[in-house]
Amino acid sequence: MPPGISTLAAEAPALSAANTGFLLICSALVMLMTPGLAFFYGGMVRVKSTLNMLMMSFISLGIVTLLWVLYGFSLAFGTDSGSLIGWSSEYVGLSGIGLTELWDGYTIPVYVFAVFQLMFAVITPALISGALADRVKFGAWALFIALWATVVYFPVAHWVWGSGGWLFEMGVIDFAGGTAVHINAGAAALGVILVIGKRIGFKKDPMRPHSLPLVMLGVALLWFGWFGFNAGSWLGNNDGVGAVMFVNTQVATAAAMLAWLAYEKVRHGACTTLGAASGAVAGLVAITPAGGSCSPLGAIAIGAIAGVLCAMAVGLKFKLGYDDSLDVIGVHLVGGVVGSLLVGFFATGGVQSDAKGLFYGGGVEQLGKQAIGVFSVLAYSLVVSALLAFLLDRTIGMRVDEDTEISGIDQVEHAESAYDFSGAGGGTASRKPLAVPTEVITATPNKKVDA
Numbered sequence: 001m002p003p004g005i006s007t008l009a010a011e012a013p014a015l016s017a018a019n020t021g022f023l024l025i026c027s028a029l030v031m032l033m034t035p036g037l038a039f040f041y042g043g044m045v046r047v048k049s050t051l052n053m054l055m056m057s058f059i060s061l062g063i064v065t066l067l068w069v070l071y072g073f074s075l076a077f078g079t080d081s082g083s084l085i086g087w088s089s090e091y092v093g094l095s096g097i098g099l100t101e102l103w104d105g106y107t108i109p110v111y112v113f114a115v116f117q118l119m120f121a122v123i124t125p126a127l128i129s130g131a132l133a134d135r136v137k138f139g140a141w142a143l144f145i146a147l148w149a150t151v152v153y154f155p156v157a158h159w160v161w162g163s164g165g166w167l168f169e170m171g172v173i174d175f176a177g178g179t180a181v182h183i184n185a186g187a188a189a190l191g192v193i194l195v196i197g198k199r200i201g202f203k204k205d206p207m208r209p210h211s212l213p214l215v216m217l218g219v220a221l222l223w224f225g226w227f228g229f230n231a232g233s234w235l236g237n238n239d240g241v242g243a244v245m246f247v248n249t250q251v252a253t254a255a256a257m258l259a260w261l262a263y264e265k266v267r268h269g270a271c272t273t274l275g276a277a278s279g280a281v282a283g284l285v286a287i288t289p290a291g292g293s294c295s296p297l298g299a300i301a302i303g304a305i306a307g308v309l310c311a312m313a314v315g316l317k318f319k320l321g322y323d324d325s326l327d328v329i330g331v332h333l334v335g336g337v338v339g340s341l342l343v344g345f346f347a348t349g350g351v352q353s354d355a356k357g358l359f360y361g362g363g364v365e366q367l368g369k370q371a372i373g374v375f376s377v378l379a380y381s382l383v384v385s386a387l388l389a390f391l392l393d394r395t396i397g398m399r400v401d402e403d404t405e406i407s408g409i410d411q412v413e414h415a416e417s418a419y420d421f422s423g424a425g426g427g428t429a430s431r432k433p434l435a436v437p438t439e440v441i442t443a444t445p446n447k448k449v450d451a
Contacts, residue, residue: 015100016107019236023112029228030119034061034126036225040218040277041130042418043211044326048408049134050210050418056129056141063145064122069094072121073114075154080164085155104163106235116232117157124153124181128385130326131189134199135405138413140398147388148188152381156180160373172373173347173355173366175245176233178289178340179377186333187378189324191386196398198323200405207325212273219277223253226284230291234352241292241352248291249284252303256283259307267311275311278331282310285335290343293355298346306338337374344370 038057045053064072071092078088090096094114103113125145132141159165160172160180167179174180201207209215231246260279261271286306287299294302314330317323324330342357344367349356356362392398399405404412411417 013102013105013107015102015109016236016238019107019238020109020112022237023108023116023232023235026228026232027112027116027119029225030116030123030232031061031225033119033222033225033229034058034123036218036221037123037126037130038218039214040222040281041133041326043214043216043218044130044209044274045133046207047210047418048410051410051414051416052138053129053133054418055138055414056132056136057126059138059142060122060126060145063142064125064149065118067146067149068114068118068121072149072154073117075150076121076157077114077117077162080158080162083164083166083169084159086158086162086164103235107238108235113235116235120177120181120229121149121153121157124177124185125149125188127182127185127328127332128189128192131193131324131328132196133325134409135196135399137396137398137400140392140396143396144192144388144392144398147392148385151388152188152384153180153184156184156377156380159377167373167376170369170372171355171366172369173293173343173353174289174340174373175292175352176230176288178285178336179373182285182288182332182336183340183374183377184381186329186331186336187381188385189328190322190333191382191384192389192398193322193324195386195389195393198321199325200402202323203318209274215274215277219280223280223284226253226288230288234292244296244351245291247296248287248294248299251296252287252291252299252306253280253283255300255303256280256286256307256310259304260311263308263311278314278327279307279311282306282331282335285310285332286339286342289336289340290346292352293343293347293357294351295346295348298348302339302342302346305342306335309338310334333378337378340370340374341367344368 034057038054041057042050042053073094074088074091075086078086078091080086094111097110101110102108103110125148129141157180159167160174161168172179226249227246230249231242234242234245236242257276257279260275260282264275265271283303283306286302290302291299310331313334314327316330344364345357345359347355347357347362347366348360349362355366357366358364389398400409400412
């Protein structure tokens, strides 16, 4: 994705209808990922929090879209200032952009690049929401998105992808968002939950997914949309790099899913549906920064490593005591770190750039650059996100009250419920209910269903 890295001819490019159409389709695919994420997260929570979880993703489509048009695109991709932030007045409100004005060095209009990058900006704060399930005021969350996008996402996007950004100029490879999206969101999730605390009943009450079919629908939409997320990030189809990224996205995801299931089988004795879904997402996350620099065999290795390490990481919350509700840290932060660092091992030097990793004779130079990128973004997002959460919590309050959390956040925050059971049953008043043993209707034998 980085502007300025291209194998296209040096002469001034002309607008390509093919590349323009391709990027518009990819933009729509990335947009679909946010509703996909909403379904993925929505199925993983309890019934009483379903709508709130859906809305925490959907609201990002509204807030971040407007901020991006007003000033976000300018901050992220405007003229560099001090290698930390951008600004171009013609990008404010997207008002000074010519109809056929091309993005510098590419064959697509600025408008197309702007809308493609918009979809990345939308989904990144939505990723954070999975760590905060059941306990955050919707109004406070909406304000947090606006502040976080402004002071965290827009600057970090400039560091990583903006011409003149300090990580970009250093040569950190992040093809489609391992640092700027996944590490950024995962570190932010950790920062916020350290401030707002655990859910009531964490490690005591069962908090199982209420709808695994909804989870699988969500991950299917994510997997589908991720081809636009990854393959589209080369911003064209003239040299085959995007095609390699497409292939690597598929094979890494498959490898990660199988690796996660294998770990589950060995560790817990079963291959679960939730494990398959989580493993697929782990593979998608890990290949996002690395897929433009490695071979398909390297992508398989990256996916398998990420699948096992992320599966191991999701249990850390119980050992360390932080309540990452839907494993944003275990999957997105850990997966992003793994994929970004493995560039330093698996980069072949023959795809998006000539940078080579340790396994291809490149020494540790690229690995060092990747580590700087990983830990600088992680630290910045963690600290600033925690500060934002602290300020909001001390002013307007971020957490709902105890009664709301116990009774269900959907009714209080949204005046709705995800499912209407008033017509369920359909029989006459005289009909007696069937006596079904508790263990038949629960996801885990001998435990009551937790709504």
